[in-house]
Amino acid sequence: MVFAAVMLAACGEGGTDANTGGGGATSSSTMGSGGSSSSSSSGGGGGGGVPAPDWATELPAGGSWTELADSEPFEAWAAANLVPNSGYVGSGPIGSVRDAYSNPVFDHKGKAFYLFGGGHNDGSVNAVFKLDATTLKYSIVVPPTPPSAYPPAYTAPNSPIVYPSGATNGFFQTAETLTDPADLPYAAPFAAPQASHTYSAMSFVNGKLIVHYGPVRDADVVNGNWSYLDKDTYGPQLVKFNPNYFEVVLQAGTQTANDPETGKAWTTLISGDAGLNWRNRVLEIEPSTHTIENVVDAKWDVWGGSSIVVGGKYVYLFTPTLSGGSWTSTRGWRIDKTTRVVEHLTLTGDLPSWPEFAPTQEGIPVFYDGANVNFWNYSVDADRDAFFRVALEPKSGAGTEAEPYVLSSTRETRPASGMPAPALTYDLTYIKEWGVVLFLPKASAKLWAIKL
Numbered sequence: 001m002v003f004a005a006v007m008l009a010a011c012g013e014g015g016t017d018a019n020t021g022g023g024g025a026t027s028s029s030t031m032g033s034g035g036s037s038s039s040s041s042s043g044g045g046g047g048g049g050v051p052a053p054d055w056a057t058e059l060p061a062g063g064s065w066t067e068l069a070d071s072e073p074f075e076a077w078a079a080a081n082l083v084p085n086s087g088y089v090g091s092g093p094i095g096s097v098r099d100a101y102s103n104p105v106f107d108h109k110g111k112a113f114y115l116f117g118g119g120h121n122d123g124s125v126n127a128v129f130k131l132d133a134t135t136l137k138y139s140i141v142v143p144p145t146p147p148s149a150y151p152p153a154y155t156a157p158n159s160p161i162v163y164p165s166g167a168t169n170g171f172f173q174t175a176e177t178l179t180d181p182a183d184l185p186y187a188a189p190f191a192a193p194q195a196s197h198t199y200s201a202m203s204f205v206n207g208k209l210i211v212h213y214g215p216v217r218d219a220d221v222v223n224g225n226w227s228y229l230d231k232d233t234y235g236p237q238l239v240k241f242n243p244n245y246f247e248v249v250l251q252a253g254t255q256t257a258n259d260p261e262t263g264k265a266w267t268t269l270i271s272g273d274a275g276l277n278w279r280n281r282v283l284e285i286e287p288s289t290h291t292i293e294n295v296v297d298a299k300w301d302v303w304g305g306s307s308i309v310v311g312g313k314y315v316y317l318f319t320p321t322l323s324g325g326s327w328t329s330t331r332g333w334r335i336d337k338t339t340r341v342v343e344h345l346t347l348t349g350d351l352p353s354w355p356e357f358a359p360t361q362e363g364i365p366v367f368y369d370g371a372n373v374n375f376w377n378y379s380v381d382a383d384r385d386a387f388f389r390v391a392l393e394p395k396s397g398a399g400t401e402a403e404p405y406v407l408s409s410t411r412e413t414r415p416a417s418g419m420p421a422p423a424l425t426y427d428l429t430y431i432k433e434w435g436v437v438l439f440l441p442k443a444s445a446k447l448w449a450i451k452l
Helices: 007-011 074-081 235-241
Strands: 105-107 112-115 128-132 137-142 202-205 208-211 216-220 225-230 256-258 265-269 281-286 291-296 307-311 314-318 321-323 326-328 331-336 342-349 353-355 366-368 372-375 386-391 405-413 436-439 448-451
Touching (some): 074 128, 074 137, 202 256, 208 225, 256 307, 307 366, 307 372, 314 366
Parallel strands (some): 342 405
Antiparallel strands (some): 105 112, 112 128, 128 137, 202 208, 216 225, 265 281, 281 291, 321 326, 326 353, 331 342, 366 372, 372 386, 386 405, 436 448
16 A cells, blocks of 8 residues: 555656647547547536447346457457557556556446556556447557657656657657757657556546546547646645645546546545645546646545545545555545535445455445445455445444444355456446446456446
8 A cells, every 4th residue: 555655756757847738640540530529528428328238238137247258358459459569668568558557437428438557667558548338349549659759768668758959848749849850850740648557547528538647638539639738737726725735746546536427526635645644635626627626625544545436416435444464444434526525434244355465456446336335355356256335325323533424335246257367456337327337357358247
């Protein structure tokens, strides 16, 4: 848990360079569609009227996780379809888009996942990929920066983007912004950020993928370009709420719960790694305008191992407790989305626990199914085919710190599935109109799904 809090500095993803504008190129036809207006969410984007595909209707209710045979492993598909398909750097240049501290984000209206990730020493592919949840097909909606445009100093995904003249603004630049002749051989075809971890700090609104962690970035999946690149969008806003927050980017482990009804991004402000522990809050963000509308405060702990999810009229935040070398989900809070009132929660019954230093699990993925909050303890083999279902009607309590609401958790076991051990995962997405969860365990795997 501690290493997540300091990962930002190690990743070199702190966004200390100057501002830049977005790119202007559209994706090549050989790279798949650049998206369509039907993929866009305006506001929340809930529903969308997309009928359930055959793969979803054929899943048995109450059954096990099922590998979808008609899907393709992401890494193999991307390796065959990237243009160019070689020259990228890192320990896992392509697979790290999914596997390196990065969760896809879901467009509820268009019924598609979008993937952007990598970074640190893992991978330099900075393309944005689309997974159509209906057809189970991938496409590239924003192309990657070609390795031929990497300046000589860029030898690893976390290298600073510095051109031979010394020019740098934190992003891959085009001939329009590179003025020194020594830099022009490395001019990129469009302005773009380097690959980075994303944790689960992304939104999808109005045809754009928005990355809230680190330098704020917008990928326009309709036009196939990066439409917003800024070194520190949220820091200047935060210090207006409280100068003790410090004017720095959102830090490692940041997670976002996207509200499909309103489009708002409820985002954790991680404590400990900036602002001398003052940054221990939840932000209500309007992602389309990059505006922090509210900072919600309470006496709680928020870190990279916290879990956050929107459920009905509330935003739920859960932070585990450590005892005897294991983390256990025992406590939480709920925020009224309208009034921002915070109420305290304690969990009883069957509770998920995982090892303190689990290499592929920092926290507990959580999703809301319309009635319950569901925890998935995926790194513990015995729990991979089970959900911990939390009933949201309090059994007792007053919602105060001294007398929190008591919620009951019940472990629901499903038939054994044989799912491979997933890569690091922060959340699951429940597609409510289809009644299923669609999940990519790791870059080398096919897709898996389960019906509740």
